[in-house]
Amino acid sequence: MAITPQDASTRAREICQLAPIVPVLVVHDVAHARPLAEALVAGGLPALEVTLRTPAALDVVAEMAKVKGGVVGAGTLITPEDVTRAVAAGAQFGVSPGATDTLLDAAEAAGLPMLPGAATASEAMRLLDRGYDMLKFFPAEASGGAPALKAIGAPLPQISFCPTGGVSPDNADSYLSLPNVVCAGGSWVAPAKLVEAGDWDAIRDLARAASQLPR
Template structure:
């Protein structure tokens, strides 16, 4: 997969909804109903972070949910990429980017939303052919004002800000011309997931869907 094809597919995925749920799932039995609730609420692109022992099994379960597009977050090593692809992930998300990680994603034909926090990092990824990136950690890196400033000299790059994005500040990011969507964890609070409150999570997803209106 070429960087151009990867970025095109990443753009398509980011264009599905204004918010991409960032999910930390500990129990695989929660995977399918959680994905179904989020998709029903209008958030089909799901990022399952590789932060729990169950993550790969969760990806495999969610990949079977109709209407969902499941990706793996927290890709750090080439082995992460291979594991995620084998589990059924159709895109990857990384906190940063290394040549080894990018090479692995291209070899596995896994579209990558690579992380960048500075103009230099963004330019390096653009140099490799990637123009759809993750801005991370968004709030700690200056928030919407910083991303707006980066966009002025680099208008050809689009971003999905993640890290500290909330219902209170999401609109400030989504209003920027260089932002296609934002990543957020608030649509699937751990307490609601543990309690199996799928109706509540679907309601949160529906509210998040309206943020891009």
């Protein structure tokens, strides 16, 4: 069922409000999918972004979608084909590094709520003009970090963001304290070494700490 940009943003905002951090996950082995998702959800981070950067990514989305309490999305959506494959795998939302009309047309037609990326005021205004007011600020640190996002928020208070890209435990507070930030995307809650080692308890503990960040 098709979705309007306004409804897509409303749903994306609801997902972003679930926790202060959305884990950004690069998973190479589908066997890690369910225990990783279970650890993150148990730690208080239910919204999960699986990036489509590995051959296993779509299978990972499908496995994580079975985890109770999780809301699984597909990241790095760039083409309409990405949208089709993400929806077929069970993704409940999509994330893109930027935005094109072709991509957003496909997502809206497929009924997939999107978190489209913007790095400048002009990009954010263009998305707002289409009806999107919940955006990804990417690449966050490379685009000026929290000061830049604060500056964008002054003339565009009606737009909210999920900054992603270079967000870490050291700077997450600077983003989450901004009035135009709902959550932030971060990869530190699922470091590759812990995933490869299957240390789900350690990942759960990282997730729990991230879930308690103030915003």
